[in-house]
Amino acid sequence: MSTIIGELSLHYEGYGFVAPTQSGHPDVFIPARLMGDAMHGDLVEVTVRKNAKGLMEGSIKAIVQRRLKQMVGRLEYQAGKWSVLSEDQRVRHKMRLVSAPRGMQHGDYVVAKITQYPSEKRPLEGEVIEQLPKRGSLPSEVEYVIAKHQLPKMFPEPVEREASFVKSEAPTRYASRDTSDGRKDLRSLPFITIDGDDAKDFDDAVCAQKLPNDRIRLWVAIADVSHYVQPHSALDKEAYERATSVYFPGRVLPMLPEILSNDLCSLKPHEDRLALVAELLLSHHGEVIEEHFYPAIFQSHARLTYTLVRRLLVDKEESLRKETQFLLETLEILSEAAERLKNLRSMRGSLDFDLPEPEIILDLTGGIEHIEKTERNWSHQIIEELMIAANEAVARFLVKKKVGCVFRVHDGPDPEKISRFYKIVQRLGFQGRFHFPVPSHHLMKILKYFKGHAEMRLINSMLLRSMAQAVYSANNIGHFGLASKCYCHFTSPIRRYPDLIVHRLLKTAWGDAKWRPPEILLEQMSEHCSRQERRSMEAEREMIALHMTLFMQDKLGETYEGVISHVTKFGFFVELIDYFVEGLVPLESLKGDIYAFDQEHLALKGKRHKKLFKIGDRVRITVEEVKLSERRTFLNLLDTKNTFSKMDA
Known part of the structure; x- marks a missing residue:
C-alpha cells in the first residue's frame, strides 16, 4: 500500500483516474464507490492498493485542494428552492443556491460561483454570478464552453x-x-x-x-x-x-x-x-x-x-x-x-504521429x-x-x-496499456517480438507498418492513448516521444508561460539577471502550467466538437458517403468523405441481425449472418440526429462497400 497526490479526472460513469503530480508514475484508477466527496479536477491524496482481483486501484484519502471554482448549468426551481444542474456528467453534484437569482427563471443557463463544497454534512452550494445567453447559437455555445472551462475572457x-x-x-x-x-x-x-x-x-x-x-x-x-x-x-x-x-x-x-x-x-x-x-x-x-x-x-x-x-x-x-x-x-x-x-x-527513434x-x-x-x-x-x-x-x-x-530548468518531459508507455496495444497490432498482422521497457524506435516501426492503411488513424490514436501525457517538470526524465534526453520549451514565450520561465533562466545563466527560483518553486510552477495546458486542450477539443455538431445541424436527413474510422461495443464511427466530420452509427440502429463487438477483428459482427463492420469499410449513411449538448452527430446506415485494410491482407 502506498500514497500519492495527483489531479482527479472523473468519467461520466462515475469512476475516475488520478494523474500523480510527480512525473514517472502511472495514473491510478479510482472506482466510483471510493470517490468520496471529491470533484472533477480536485488535487487529492490517494491510497493505492491491490483489489480482490489483484489489480491496483486507489481510494480518495483526502482533498488537498479544490480546483473547481465555478459551475455552469441550468437553473431549476422546485418546491420553492433554486438550484443549478450541470450538463457536464463529470460533475456529480447538484448545486443549491444560497439566494434566489434576480431576473432569471427556471431553465436559464448560468455561471455560479461555489461558496460551499460538498461534504457528508452539507451539499454543494453557490451563488449565480452571470447569466448566459440562450443556448443553441454559435456565439452562445462559445460563451458556454469558455465559462465551463473557467477560461478568462478579459484582462483586468x-x-x-x-x-x-x-x-x-x-x-x-x-x-x-x-x-x-x-x-x-x-x-x-x-x-x-x-x-x-x-x-x-x-x-x-x-x-x-x-x-x-x-x-x-x-x-x-x-x-x-x-x-x-x-x-x-x-x-x-x-x-x-x-x-x-x-x-x-x-x-x-x-x-x-x-x-x-x-x-x-x-x-x-x-x-x-x-x-x-x-x-x-x-x-x-x-x-x-x-x-x-x-x-x-x-x-x-x-x-x-x-x-x-x-x-x-x-x-x-x-x-x-x-x-x-x-x-x-x-x-x-x-x-x-x-x-x-x-x-x-528518426534514427534515434523519435515518434512521428499521423x-x-x-x-x-x-x-x-x-x-x-x-x-x-x-x-x-x-x-x-x-x-x-x-x-x-x-x-x-x-x-x-x-x-x-546548473541554473534550473522547466523541462518538457514525456514518460515511457504504461506496461499494461502498451501490452494491450501490442495484442491488437498482432491481431492486425504486425509481426515482431515485444519486450519491456519498449524502445521508441520499435513503436515507430509499428506506425510505419500501418501507414497508408485503413487502421492507420486508429493505431496512431491507440498508441497515443497508451502513452503518458507530456508535462512540464523541474525534474528531467527525458522525452520518450522525441527520444530526447533533455528537452524544454523555449520557442513560444508569447503564448506559453514555461517558455517565458526558460528565457529568464537563460538570462540568469548569462549573468544578466538574478532570477533563480528554488527547484521546489519551479516544480510548483511546472505543475500549474501543465494543469492549465490540460484545461485549454479540453476546451479546444470541445470547441471543435461544438463547431462540428452545429455544422451538421442543417444536414438532417441528407445522405453522405464515409469510411468507418473506429469501432466500439456501442456502435461505429464514420468519417464523412465530403467533410472532415465524424458521426456515430449506434449499435441498436443496425438492422437485419444482432451485432456484437468482435475483439479479435476490432469489428461488429452479426450473430446469424456473420457480417462484419470493420475499420476502413466504405458506407453510405444519412444524418439522423444532432445532439448539441453532447457535441455528437448520430448517423443511420444505408449500405456498405468494403475497402482494403490490413485485416484483408
Whole structure:
C-alpha cells in the first residue's frame, strides 16, 4: 500500500483516474464507490492498493485542494428552492443556491460561483454570478464552453494599463549597432517567419547559411518577452495564471494582452525586435557541433505562410519562385537543415504521429462554412524540426549552467496499456517480438507498418492513448516521444508561460539577471502550467466538437458517403468523405441481425449472418440526429462497400 497526490479526472460513469503530480508514475484508477466527496479536477491524496482481483486501484484519502471554482448549468426551481444542474456528467453534484437569482427563471443557463463544497454534512452550494445567453447559437455555445472551462475572457484593468505603459516606453527603432545591454545586432541577416495564414502572434524567426565542409549555420530568434514582462508584475501574474493562450476557430484567448502578443512582442516584418537567439552549427549529418545563445536585435525580412512555402519548395511553382527569388536561397538551406535534423531524430527513434485534425473554415460573418482536414506538409515540418533543435540545445545549456530548468518531459508507455496495444497490432498482422521497457524506435516501426492503411488513424490514436501525457517538470526524465534526453520549451514565450520561465533562466545563466527560483518553486510552477495546458486542450477539443455538431445541424436527413474510422461495443464511427466530420452509427440502429463487438477483428459482427463492420469499410449513411449538448452527430446506415485494410491482407 502506498500514497500519492495527483489531479482527479472523473468519467461520466462515475469512476475516475488520478494523474500523480510527480512525473514517472502511472495514473491510478479510482472506482466510483471510493470517490468520496471529491470533484472533477480536485488535487487529492490517494491510497493505492491491490483489489480482490489483484489489480491496483486507489481510494480518495483526502482533498488537498479544490480546483473547481465555478459551475455552469441550468437553473431549476422546485418546491420553492433554486438550484443549478450541470450538463457536464463529470460533475456529480447538484448545486443549491444560497439566494434566489434576480431576473432569471427556471431553465436559464448560468455561471455560479461555489461558496460551499460538498461534504457528508452539507451539499454543494453557490451563488449565480452571470447569466448566459440562450443556448443553441454559435456565439452562445462559445460563451458556454469558455465559462465551463473557467477560461478568462478579459484582462483586468491594471494589466491592460501596464501593457499600454510598456508599449509606450518601448522605442520603435534602435539607431545604434552597439547596444548598452550587450545585444548582438543581427538586422543584416535575412530572417523570415513562417506561420499560418491567420496568425498574428509571431514568436519565432529563422535564418540559415551554408558553410564550407557542408555545414549549416542556423539562427533561431525568439521574441524576448521577458524584456517586457518582469517577474511579479501585474502582467506576469496574469500570464502565469493563464499559462497559455487558448485557440478557438476565429478567436484567441491570449496569455498576454494583444498590444504585446500581436504587436510589441510579435516578430512583424521590417520592424526592429528584441530576441533571444539560439545559434547552432550543424554537421553534414545534422549533429549540433556548436551552439551559442545570446540576446539580439533583428528584423524579420519577410512574413511567409506555410501555404506559400509549400508552393515554393514542394510544388515548385516556377512563376512564384521567380517573384520570390531573394527568399529561395534561405528557404532551401532551412529545408536542408530540417531534413538533416529530421533524419537524425528518426534514427534515434523519435515518434512521428499521423493524426490529422479538423480545420474549421469560417465565413465573413463568423458562420461555419466548411470543415476539412488540416494540411500538414513539409513547410510545417521545417519549422517543427528547427524549433525542436533549438529547444533541445537550450535545455542542454541550462543543465550545463546548473541554473534550473522547466523541462518538457514525456514518460515511457504504461506496461499494461502498451501490452494491450501490442495484442491488437498482432491481431492486425504486425509481426515482431515485444519486450519491456519498449524502445521508441520499435513503436515507430509499428506506425510505419500501418501507414497508408485503413487502421492507420486508429493505431496512431491507440498508441497515443497508451502513452503518458507530456508535462512540464523541474525534474528531467527525458522525452520518450522525441527520444530526447533533455528537452524544454523555449520557442513560444508569447503564448506559453514555461517558455517565458526558460528565457529568464537563460538570462540568469548569462549573468544578466538574478532570477533563480528554488527547484521546489519551479516544480510548483511546472505543475500549474501543465494543469492549465490540460484545461485549454479540453476546451479546444470541445470547441471543435461544438463547431462540428452545429455544422451538421442543417444536414438532417441528407445522405453522405464515409469510411468507418473506429469501432466500439456501442456502435461505429464514420468519417464523412465530403467533410472532415465524424458521426456515430449506434449499435441498436443496425438492422437485419444482432451485432456484437468482435475483439479479435476490432469489428461488429452479426450473430446469424456473420457480417462484419470493420475499420476502413466504405458506407453510405444519412444524418439522423444532432445532439448539441453532447457535441455528437448520430448517423443511420444505408449500405456498405468494403475497402482494403490490413485485416484483408
